Amino acid sequence: MKKAYQFRIYPSKNQEVKLNRTLSTCRYLYNNSLEERRREAELNELERTFGVTPWGKPEWINYYDQANNLSESKTDYQKEVFSQVLQNTLKRVDRSFKNFFNGFGYPRFQGRNRYNSFTYPQSGFGLKDGKLTLSKIGNIKIILHREIEGKIKTCTIKKDIDQWYITFSCDIDIPIIPVGIKTKTGIDVGLSSLMTMSNGEQIEPPKFLRKSEKKLTREQIHLSKKKLRSKNRNKQRIKVAKVHRRIRNQRKDFNQKLSTTLVNTYDHIVFEDLQIKNMVKNHHLAKSISDAGWSQLINLTKSKAEYAGKIVELVNPRGTSQVCICGHPVPKKLSMRIHRCPDCGLVADRDHVTANVIESRSSTAGTAGFQACLSNLNREAMKQEATLLVGW
Numbered sequence: 313m314k315k316a317y318q319f320r321i322y323p324s325k326n327q328e329v330k331l332n333r334t335l336s337t338c339r340y341l342y343n344n345s346l347e348e349r350r351r352e353a354e355l356n357e358l359e360r361t362f363g364v365t366p367w368g369k370p371e372w373i374n375y376y377d378q379a380n381n382l383s384e385s386k387t388d389y390q391k392e393v394f395s396q397v398l399q400n401t402l403k404r405v406d407r408s409f410k411n412f413f414n415g416f417g418y419p420r421f422q423g424r425n426r427y428n429s430f431t432y433p434q435s436g437f438g439l440k441d442g443k444l445t446l447s448k449i450g451n452i453k454i455i456l457h458r459e460i461e462g463k464i465k466t467c468t469i470k471k472d473i474d475q476w477y478i479t480f481s482c483d484i485d486i487p488i489i490p491v492g493i494k495t496k497t498g499i500d501v502g503l504s505s506l507m508t509m510s511n512g513e514q515i516e517p518p519k520f521l522r523k524s525e526k527k528l529t530r531e532q533i534h535l536s537k538k539k540l541r542s543k544n545r546n547k548q549r550i551k552v553a554k555v556h557r558r559i560r561n562q563r564k565d566f567n568q569k570l571s572t573t574l575v576n577t578y579d580h581i582v583f584e585d586l587q588i589k590n591m592v593k594n595h596h597l598a599k600s601i602s603d604a605g606w607s608q609l610i611n612l613t614k615s616k617a618e619y620a621g622k623i624v625e626l627v628n629p630r631g632t633s634q635v636c637i638c639g640h641p642v643p644k645k646l647s648m649r650i651h652r653c654p655d656c657g658l659v660a661d662r663d664h665v666t667a668n669v670i671e672s673r674s675s676t677a678g679t680a681g682f683q684a685c686l687s688n689l690n691r692e693a694m695k696q697e698a699t700l701l702v703g704w
């Protein structure tokens with residue numbers, strides 16, 4: 313089982329220069345390798361179009377080609393970076409292409425504010441007696457606020473505006489004992505930042521989160537009024553990024569606590585598969601923001617449940633709000649908050665009914681529940697890699 317631990321690190325001024333330099337070296341390598349692959353792909357396309365593909369020519373330039381080229385001709389900047397960190401950068405390019413072939417977006421070039429992490433995939437880092445050592449960087453101050461379980465496999469350094477973080481990915485070898493399922497709930501999460509459970513209980517995010525979100529909107533309006541490429545605009549951009557960070561931290565904190573409560577209270581928790589839901593519905597900003605928050609909650613709940621031998625299930629979201637628990641279709645517009653079934657006569661809060669419909673779609677419900685897409689695990693893994701690339 314994998315578990316990730318994140319800690320803040322406190323580099324000295326000198327180390328911060330090195331960290332920043334490593335980031336930009338990796339970013340250049342990333343963009344150049346991406347460019348190389350794109351060119352190759354275009355050439356291939358041309359050759360195919362005109363039917364001149366030479367026999368036996370490899371179709372695509374791959375990770376190994378690029379890694380070989382790299383080790384043969386390193387720039388002075390690249391020599392200053394631990395070699396596996398560079399290789400991992402090429403791996404990210406490789407992954408972004410694989411994701412593309414699996415139906416994700418075309419790999420993008422990474423701007424300075426976007427490319428914010430690098431990874432030691434195997435070695436080159438050490439953690440001894442509460443001290444962190446990074447090859448080519450030095451000994452960095454770290455505060456280990458919790459104990460690390462298992463064996464550390466990889467470590468990723470991440471820049472967040474003016475702060476630095478490290479994430480250790482660990483393999484934990486502990487037996488997981490499944491618990492007997494006694495308590496179960498379906499959970500409806502919606503655009504309104506409210507969460508409803510099968511028993512009708514509702515949970516609302518804390519007020520300070522709302523407050524920060526309002527502040528964000530305000531600061532973004534300020535930003536849009538600043539002159540392009542001006543000093544003030546950059547200042548405002550950092551301000552907005554910091555409000556973003558605060559919201560992210562507040563939300564994560566909230567989601568951490570809520571997921572713990574959920575897993576402590578229920579043995580089997582059923583959510584809608586938000587990824588499927590997003591494919592169906594059109595996107596708008598407010599929704600994608602709220603979805604990001606819910607996805608985090610679901611992922612945290614999943615990993616905690618796994619740890620505790622409990623179950624989190626994602627079910628098909630199709631029409632969950634448009635049907636009654638009895639199975640009779642009850643179409644409702646978003647503005648209709650009360651569910652009235654003409655068939656069985658049920659009158660109840662709309663979200664409360666939806667939560668029950670979600671619960672009834674669980675595979676062990678004994679009803680005609682249908683399971684979410686099987687490739688779920690696969691997609692989950694790809695999504696995690698994608699977020700590593702994009703930041704958080």
Ligand SMILES: [Zn+2]
Binds near residue numbers: 640654
């Ligand atoms: Zn009904």
